[in-house]
Amino acid sequence: MKYFKMNNFITGFSKLSKEEKINWIAKEYFSNPKEALSLLKNYWNTDEKIQNLHDEFIENTITNFYLPLGVAPNFLINGKHYTIPMVIEESSVVAAAAKAAKFWSTRGGFKTTVLNTEKIGQVHFMFTGDALKLEKFFLEIKAKCIAATESITKNMQKRGGGILEIELRNKTHLIENYYQLHATFDTKDSMGANFINSCLEQFAKTLKEEVHSFESFSEEEKNIEVVMSILSNYVPNCIVRAEVSCPLEELIEKHINDPKDFAEKFVRAVQIAEIEPFRAVTHNKGIMNGIDAIVIATGNDFRAVEAGVHAYASRNGQYSSLSHAKIENGIFSFWLEVPLALGTVGGLTSLHPLVKFSLEMLENPTAKELMQIVAVAGLAQNFAALRSLTTTGIQEGHMKMHLNNILNQLEATDEERLLIRKHFEKNVVTHSSVVDYIQKLRRII
Template sequence: MEIISGFSKLSKSQKLAWLAEQVADNKEEFIAEFESYLHRDTQVQKLYDEFSENTLTNFYMPYGLVPNVMINGKLYAVPMVIEESSVVAAAAGSAKFWLERGGFKAKVIDTKKIGQVHFLWEGDFKKLDVLFDELREVMLDNTALITSNMRARGGGIIDIDLVNMTHIEPHYYQIKATFETCESMGANFINTCLEEFARSLKDWMANSEHFVGKEKEPLVIMSILSNYTPECLVRAWVECPVAELGYFDDMPPELFAYKFSKALMIAKNDPHRATTHNKGIFNGIDAVTLATGNDFRAIEACGHTYACRNGKYQSLTDCSIEDGMFKFWIEVPIAVGTVGGLTSLHPLVKKSFEILDSPNAQELMQIMAVIGLAQNFGAVKSLITTGIQKGHMKMHLLNILKHFDASETEVKYAIEHFKTNVVSFRAVRDVLDSIRVKVKE
């Protein structure tokens, strides 16, 4: 691979030609395959190209649907974008299971978001602390124009605090601000406000008669929102009498509930299990996040940090069995938007919101939390009953058959065979080999 300058300035066809020259034996075939994934509508493709940088083509992901999701008495069909076998099926199975037992309940606990100005300052903290109310008013005045539209929608800057961090690093302080961003995720809004706070801090100190010498020269390190939003929190839950859980094959409901609660206990106390447990939760949450054009990296990073809030990494879900009632719930921070970003640009994102009946940000938080809970219920149910591989590998069977270029006849035979046999890569290969030997004979 050669070093190249000015790659970003090349046209798409020039970028592809350069890449083909570097890696492909058959350059025309290489380029044609990339171009085959471009959208037939050039205007739509132009839109996709502008979402990112150095775009060559489109990378397709399956867009699935989970029907029968009852949340607070309202029925949803929830779109999910994910490539992992069995995820959508597991969520759909859980949704149907709980539909027959009253559905899911959910509520938003809070929607506050955080941003910080990090700065170094060689001065008397007590003096700054006493004068901070004055600085706060300056910051609010200087951001009034920026926040006017957000305030008109019921949001804006909720509070601005001074945080002494000198126990971490000498002379290190923060301006920590709390925001309400209503229907938008709010990253650009928050960062714009924070950068104005930093400018206001420097100007205020430089022009204040209360500070002298180095006290007039704070060194701003950075101004940035935090994706850790523990006060942007949603809770979702299901509950029913243990007896109404029903039988799982030959497993009575009492044993199922007991094993389920112990599985949650393990995920609360063993970080190895908790990591995989929470990964399953985000299989659901991330898939809805992608389908609605939100930032799954921010949501997942926040969720994992929240899972450590008690000093060790733990499950995001909980379970209780009290007085014959089974209850299963999740409490997770989710910061999302229903306006801005891709929500009004990406054609399928717009369809997702149409399918979801145009939810506001709080409703979308609830939907995501519910799908995460549904996904987790399905995963734990499989683990404590049939095992995770039985359902997962049967969903994965078609992918394995594709790998071996199975014909339509071979696919039908294999599906029938593996209704009563364990699916594995080797087992599928052996079955196909046996079919092909017979055909040759």
């Protein structure tokens, strides 16, 4: 295979074999090409079938980038126990989730409700002409738009899903001549991106075809320009609620001696996140630690979920907390409502071996059940973070979990690890304090 390069610019790269790609990268960018090649190949799966499967997930694959798959047990959700899979690289997240799960498992567990499962897609188009004529035209072709998608929606309809509604939206007050076909869908257990986009493209095709036979339009008005047809990752009507509650006196545990004081401080911390965007972003990031970890483990699109969740957090004009808390009649309550468009069939769910493993460990949930599990993980993570922040502080637990990463960076021996862990059982963990202590040890040992 021939390729041409000049100052790191290369043509024909995608046509190279995997071996040729990594050879080019190693020679072009690394002072020690042999070492770079060895590193890449060390992360290839020894099972050729599995490696080939991974290679075909994306383009120009050169190796695998591993993230840990951990589990958090003891989640009691609507009376049923779960052990939850979590894929994440951040220290203390899995431990915090497991700790919160155990705490609430003896206090009634988590309660969840799916409020709606509606997903959205839009055809964006430009129309120069009479808006009233366009509305009349849309009413005439609406049924045709739906009928034209019959071959696409047939299987989805058998599962109880499909197109829910299509409406014409006039957005000319925002952009001159700009309109939308705004469609809603129920995609049952699939995330449904391909299904929705296929329906939208058919709507656009029908729109452009039918406009020529609408007699009320002038020739100019028939020149509808479809800009794009695409689903939206903002799903404000695909919402799940997760909550916990218990009498104040049941909040007592190791770091909570005065449950009323703890609850009041906890509620104030949530209120700050509700009104202060600088705090809300970090507050919600903690929630997403729990949510993203399961979304990735189950083969869903965490970037789509993130974008939709943060848009939802800004729906009232200011970025705000996703979670809320209150004390009422001696009962502490903590809850969140979050948009989650998830799937348990299609995409990676049927391809990635560890995704299949994760879903089976969750007892093969429906999309609605997965929404509830994921929302609970977010609430548990948020509870754990706020409990630490309002009691011992966030760093005590986080840095002790981070200690392993520091020891790996310093290439600590087994003997050093034993002594260091013992020392920091009673001392504050910081990167500099660990460095100082290991240097001291190495002078002695």
